[in-house]
Amino acid sequence: MKTTENILIVDLEATCWENRPPRGQESEIIEIGVCIMNAKTGKISKNEGILIKPQHSKVSPFCTELTTLTQNMLDNEGIMLDDAFDILRAEYDSEELTWASYGNYDLNMLQNQARRFYTDYPMSDDHINVKTLFGEIHPTIRKSVGMNRALGELGLTLEGTHHRGVDDAKNIAKILHWCLKNY
Numbered sequence: 442m443k444t445t446e447n448i449l450i451v452d453l454e455a456t457c458w459e460n461r462p463p464r465g466q467e468s469e470i471i472e473i474g475v476c477i478m479n480a481k482t483g484k485i486s487k488n489e490g491i492l493i494k495p496q497h498s499k500v501s502p503f504c505t506e507l508t509t510l511t512q513n514m515l516d517n518e519g520i521m522l523d524d525a526f527d528i529l530r531a532e533y534d535s536e537e538l539t540w541a542s543y544g545n546y547d548l549n550m551l552q553n554q555a556r557r558f559y560t561d562y563p564m565s566d567d568h569i570n571v572k573t574l575f576g577e578i579h580p581t582i583r584k585s586v587g588m589n590r591a592l593g594e595l596g597l598t599l600e601g602t603h604h605r606g607v608d609d610a611k612n613i614a615k616i617l618h619w620c621l622k623n624y
Contacts, residue, residue, distance in 0.1 A: 442574075442624075443567045447477050449533050449540040450617065451564075452609040453547045454508045456498040466498035470554050471510055473525055474606020475533055476614055483618030490607030491528055494519035496558070508604045522554060526563035541569035543588045543613045571613055574620045591616050 454472040462468065476488035492515055500512040520528075529535035542548060548568050555562040575591050576584055582594055588609065592599050597615055601608025 445539045449538045450476050450610045450614045451542050452606040454606045457504045458501045459503040469495045472606040474610040476610045478614040491525045492519040523560040529563045535563050539567040544572040571617045
């Protein structure tokens with residue numbers, strides 16, 4: 442596992458529905474939660490949630506209930522996906538730093554959305570799947586567990602709002618720091 446001194450932690454939120462998406466709509470990124478974690482100390486810096494205007498979907502009531510994000514918030518505060526990718530490159534050095542997410546959903550979604558919207562993929566090739574790593578290292582958990590359960594197993598409490606990228610990125614960083622100390 443290749444790590445840089447600082448690791449970029451990413452947690453995405455995307456449009457979602459209780460059942461199948463309405464005709465003509467598709468799941469797309471609506472928030473990129475990020476923070477920088479120092480690999481040695483676990484100190485977290487530069488934490489934010491970058492809101493993105495969906496282009497081919499609307500935020501459902503189910504999605505708002507899950508994430509607290511509303512269509513109105515994204516219409517007023519959201520930016521285009523390629524602008525968000527530019528922020529990752531310019532402000533978070535995303536093409537140079539090792540980056541981590543909880544599971545492979547974020548990796549796959551970033552790759553798929555870059556292709557879908559004909560924009561350059563903004564991340565380095567060095568990705569850590571914290572969910573898998575936690576399952577490999579934890580002494581009693583030998584399978585994939587959700588982020589909230591992993592925090593509980595470590596005696597840590599979930600900070601902020603679960604399913605908000607800005608908060609989940611910090612929670613993932615805490616799990617990753619434990620993993621790196623025990624690797």
